[in-house]
Amino acid sequence: MSATVSMRDALYEAPGPKTRKRVLVGTAISLVLLALGIAFVIRQFYINDQLNPKYWSFFGRWTTWRFLLKGLWGTIKVAATAGVIAMALGLLLMLGRISPNKLLSSACHVITEIFRSLPSLLLIYFFFLVIPKYGIRMPSFWMITIPVSLAASGVLAEVFRAGVNAVPKGQVEAAMSLGMTHGKITRKIVLPQALKIVIPSLVSQLVVVVKDTTVAYVVSYPDLMQNARVLISNYDALVSMYFVVAIIYIAINYATNQFSVYLAHRMGTQVVSRMDENPV
Amino acid sequence: MSIQTSMPIISMRHVDKHFGQLHVLRDINLDVAKGEVVVLIGPSGSGKSTLCRTINRLETIDSGEILFEGKPLPQEGKELAAMRAEIGMVFQSFNLFAHKTILDNVTMGPVEVLHRPRKEAEAEAMELLDRVGVAAQAHKVPAQLSGGQQQRVAIARSLAMHPKAMLFDEPTSALDPEMINEVLDVMVELAGMGMTMVVVTHEMNFARRVSNRVVFMADGQIVEQNTPDEFFDHPKSERAKDFLDSIKGH
Numbered sequence: 001m002s003a004t005v006s007m008r009d010a011l012y013e014a015p016g017p018k019t020r021k022r023v024l025v026g027t028a029i030s031l032v033l034l035a036l037g038i039a040f041v042i043r044q045f046y047i048n049d050q051l052n053p054k055y056w057s058f059f060g061r062w063t064t065w066r067f068l069l070k071g072l073w074g075t076i077k078v079a080a081t082a083g084v085i086a087m088a089l090g091l092l093l094m095l096g097r098i099s100p101n102k103l104l105s106s107a108c109h110v111i112t113e114i115f116r117s118l119p120s121l122l123l124i125y126f127f128f129l130v131i132p133k134y135g136i137r138m139p140s141f142w143m144i145t146i147p148v149s150l151a152a153s154g155v156l157a158e159v160f161r162a163g164v165n166a167v168p169k170g171q172v173e174a175a176m177s178l179g180m181t182h183g184k185i186t187r188k189i190v191l192p193q194a195l196k197i198v199i200p201s202l203v204s205q206l207v208v209v210v211k212d213t214t215v216a217y218v219v220s221y222p223d224l225m226q227n228a229r230v231l232i233s234n235y236d237a238l239v240s241m242y243f244v245v246a247i248i249y250i251a252i253n254y255a256t257n258q259f260s261v262y263l264a265h266r267m268g269t270q271v272v273s274r275m276d277e278n279p280v
Numbered sequence: 281m282s283i284q285t286s287m288p289i290i291s292m293r294h295v296d297k298h299f300g301q302l303h304v305l306r307d308i309n310l311d312v313a314k315g316e317v318v319v320l321i322g323p324s325g326s327g328k329s330t331l332c333r334t335i336n337r338l339e340t341i342d343s344g345e346i347l348f349e350g351k352p353l354p355q356e357g358k359e360l361a362a363m364r365a366e367i368g369m370v371f372q373s374f375n376l377f378a379h380k381t382i383l384d385n386v387t388m389g390p391v392e393v394l395h396r397p398r399k400e401a402e403a404e405a406m407e408l409l410d411r412v413g414v415a416a417q418a419h420k421v422p423a424q425l426s427g428g429q430q431q432r433v434a435i436a437r438s439l440a441m442h443p444k445a446m447l448f449d450e451p452t453s454a455l456d457p458e459m460i461n462e463v464l465d466v467m468v469e470l471a472g473m474g475m476t477m478v479v480v481t482h483e484m485n486f487a488r489r490v491s492n493r494v495v496f497m498a499d500g501q502i503v504e505q506n507t508p509d510e511f512f513d514h515p516k517s518e519r520a521k522d523f524l525d526s527i528k529g530h
Contacts (some may be wrong), residue, residue: 170375178389179365192379
């Protein structure tokens with residue numbers, strides 16, 4: 001039932017005849033502007049000789065795509081690993097922060113704030129430039145994955161905490177009145193409900209992780225962006241290559257977002273469909 | 281027997297509590313005997329819910345002391361949890377665990393706190409659900425039940441812990457009128473079986489019919505307490521007279 005109600009329907013009153021006319025006119029104007037914009041871009045491409053086949057023909061070769069796909073696989077490996085580490089670390093930081101132990105709680109608060117506010121590039125420089133000076137060597141994969149994980153863990157800790165705060169206080173009070181201890185209440189009552197609430201935000205946060213991996217070139221890790229840069233210098237094809245790579249990133253993140261919409265929908269409708277079986 | 285009835289199971293001594301500037305409980309002294317049904321009534325904001333919630337320390341107190349079976353309430357940790365396990369509580373908004381089935385709601389305490397085998401806990405839970413008339417809903421989730429059904433499940437969930445006393449914090453205030461009686465019926469039955477009960481309620485008929493004592497509160501104080509018949513027929517204080525007048529006859 002709720003799945004058919006769009007955000008606009010939920011937030012605004014139904015449009016009347018005048019509004020409908022305005023919306024129609026607005027839509028028409030936007031379409032014209034969009035068409036003009038696309039025409040302008042194509043014209044600029046043409047004027048600057050960017051439509052010249054030499055900039056595009058190498059996309060017809062399998063080797064180009066194989067190299068890009070290798071890079072894409074590198075991106076996916078880093079993003080997936082960093083996503084998993086960040087979720088685990090974020091969960092731990094949040095659990096520490098809500099613990100009744102004041103010392104642990106403030107320590108986790110401080111760590112969360114630090115990771116959350118440091119730019120991931122700065123963390124990457126730290127792992128790339130500072131840590132090796134102390135004789136610790138690690139493969140470039142980890143030099144990109146660890147800093148990206150740390151940066152994301154701070155944000156994810158806050159996402160988890162928002163979920164925990166969204167669980168009604170009465171749930172905790174009921175559990176307390178049964179004699180359950182803090183740890184048990186967290187594990188059995190609060191976390192299962194909090195995770196359900198934050199799954200959509202968690203997945204959209206993964207999009208940020210994917211975008212963060214693009215700085216992998218700093219540590220020369222062969223991700224999609226890095227391999228694209230290699231191809232650019234080989235073929236001297238800056239605009240066309242970035243254009244294609246941008247579309248690939250948009251596709252990945254669109255897919256990720258769709259996945260979160262799917263998850264949210266599934267979790268939201270689960271209760272409704274079960275209700276339909278046996279209406280009260 | 282006579283010794284048990286003479287020692288109060290719940291005892292509050294000079295209890296004070298503030299919410300910031302607001303003095304919500306003022307020098308509360310209250311004893312509840314084993315098997316006694318005490319009803320707390322009073323205008324909203326009088327502190328009756330807060331008083332009820334201090335008994336299992338869902339609300340802390342600033343000064344004074346609260347004894348359960350003669351022992352002061354533990355302040356924290358496992359000891360506090362163990363004490364809470366012996367006192368049932370029913371909330372205004374039911375507070376059933378939203379992600380669990382009705383059956384799992386009732387077995388949660390026995391399995392997780394009393395460490396009883398799941399099979400055994402489920403068998404007893406089914407009996408309890410049957411007793412409160414919602415056994416047919418055992419495998420649904422709380423959102424699928426009516427308010428009255430949810431509240432009866434909440435009572436069953438408390439009973440599954442075999443509590444020594446039960447607190448009811450406005451158990452029928454969130455219910456549609458036609459569902460109030462089904463919950464009150466269960467509470468009447470409990471009182472008849474000798475359960476010690478502290479009930480915050482606006483149901484004056486219930487108070488008159490079932491309680492052993494009515495405690496009237498206003499502005500954080502216990503203004504007067506008496507047997508229900510005495511209190512309703514011959515209130516002594518002006519506050520109680522005004523309150524009874526204001527809710528009378530419609």
